[in-house]
Amino acid sequence: MLPYVVQPGDTLLRIARRFHIHAAALLAANPRLSPAAPIAPGLLVFIPEQNASCYCVQPCDTVLGVAERFSLSVHALLAANPRLDPKQLVPGQLVTLPESEGCSSIVDARGEYGPAELEQDLAALEKSYPFLHVQTIGASVLGLPLYALRLGDGGRKLHINAAMHANEWITTPLLMRFVEELAAAGARGGRMADLDVRQALGEVTLWVVPLVNPDGVKLAQEGLQPDHPLYHELLQWNHGSRRFRRWKANARGVDLNDQFPAFWEEEVKRRAADGPGRRDYPGPAPLSEPEARALVDLTAAERFDMAIALHTQGQEIYWNYRGYEPPESEGLARAFGLASGYKSVKLTGSDAGYKDWFIYEYRKPGFTVELGSGVNPLALDCFEDVYDELKPMLMRAIRYLAGQ
Template identity: 90%
Template sequence: MMPYVVQPGDTLLRIARRFHIHAAALLAANPRLSPADPIATGLLVFIPEQNASCYCVQPGDTVLGVAERFSLTVQALLAANPRLDPKQLVPGQLVTLPESAGGGPIIDARAEYGPAELERDLAMLEKHYPFVHVKSFGASVLGLPLYALRIGDGARKLHINAAMHANEWITTPLLMRFVEELVAAGARGGRLAGMDVRQALSEVTVWAVPLVNPDGVKLAQEGLQADHPFYHELLQWNHGSRRFRRWKANARGVDLNDQFPAFWEEEVKRRAADGPGRRDYPGPAPLSEPEAKALFDLTSAERFDLAIALHTQGQEIYWNYRGYEPPESESLARAFGQASGYNPVKLTGSDAGYKDWFIYEYRKPGFTVELGSGVNPLALDCFDDVYDELQPMLVRAIRYLAGL
């Protein structure tokens, strides 16, 4: 077995993914590890032996090219070579080739997907697909960048955001999987779920914000670390526990989906939260949190024609807001329901969410989609099933705006 020292941000699944082994094998080799508890930075763990060979980099090689040549995912190749510079390979250097993962996509949802995975994958997508444009449109409380992807050049604009709630982080790789499939189909002139992608993207621009709440997602995935700048406050807000799997809020204990200026005062009364916490605290004022303000500003600048906020769980589609929604919203929700198998719901008793504000401000179709079923956080083993529900719904949204 090979010894490995746990690094900041490591989890059981991330270590297993890095060394291309099954999490059960890692647990068997380290019986003191618990799948339910954060792994302490600096801990020595043992990695079971794996099958691997080496490749000598040739002039002109790229990470993506080497991965495709040996039927590996880019993630598996980089995980097996943590010191490898993905932007420039040096001819003559040796690259470890793990046992084939049997695929080739960039997005890898076999482990927790957070800010580090997102930033790496955005760089790979932008490099491999030049028509994908990535921009930082703000920063979180702790200074982590907020990213938006712009795809297509159509006059009509579709916006999709994900991971506004920390423990709903599975929505980030789900949205990123869709983005990768969409741009890959566009690059080869193909179709996605029957839609001619190039034709659609000539009519529609897709704006995706895959991770609205990076600080909260890190907490939910990695637990509270001793060097966190809000360590004592967060410990108090989480009732003394360093486990944050059920945490929904941002780093200041504010629920970002209660932050938007749509009858915010009514939501404050309804929540009756006495201060920061795991969930349901709307903050001291609308848009007090930089994540919510950045999304507000992006939406105000781009004035999207249709907006979809991805959450979990319940397999429901919320489409209305206090009668301000346009007439087509209900029929669109039914179409999305037919595509996904989800239940369109006319919701009451909810204010200050992103979807609420979007409808209230612009009188355009806005939707909150509760993906999957079970409890939050959804288990990764349901990822493919949930994606099969999401993909046709998002394709249907693009087709609607494109008039196809």
């Protein structure tokens, strides 16, 4: 067995993914590990042996090309070759090929997906698809970058955001999987859900903010570590527990989806939260949090024609807001429901969410989609099923804006 020292940010699933093994094998080799508890940095764990072979890099090889050739994920290839420069392969060098699991995509959802995974995948996607543009639109409370992706150059604009609530982080890899699949279809001039992607991206520009709440996601995935700059405050707000699996808020204990200036004062009364906590605290004022401000600034600059906020769970689509929604919203929600199997719901008694503000401010179609069913955080075992529900819904939105 290979000894490995747990690093900051490691989890059971992240270690398993890095070494291209199943989490059950890692647990069997380390019986003191718990699948539900954070793993302390510095702990020595043992990695079961895996079958591997070598490949000699050829001229013009890229990391993505080698991964695709041998049905590997980019994550697995880089994990097996920690000294490999992903931006420049040298002809003649030997790389280790771990045992294939049949995954050749960049986005790998076999483990927790947070800010580190997102940043690595954004770099790989930009390199693989030069027409996909990534930019920083702001920073979180703790200074982590907030990224936006732009795909297409059409006059009609669709915005999708994910992971506004920390324990709903599965929405990030789901959305990133969609972006990668859409970019790949556009690159090869192919079709997706019977839609000519290259033609559609000439009519529609897709703007994606895949991870609105990076600080909260790190807490939800990794728990609270002693070196956290807000350690004592967060410990108090979380009732003394260092486990943050159920945490929805950002690093200041503010629920970001209660932050938007759409009858915010009504939401404050409804929530009646007495201060920061894991959920439902709207903050001291609308847009007090940098994550919410960044989303508002991007929306104001781009004037999207439609906005979709991805959450979990419930298999429902919310489409209205206090009668400010345009007439087509209800029909679009029904169409999305037919595509996904979800229920279209006319929601009451909710204010200050991103969808609410978008409809109130711009009178354009805005939607909150509650993906999957179960208990948050949704288990990664349901990823493929939820993606099969999400993909046709988003394609239906693109088709509508493209006029097809």
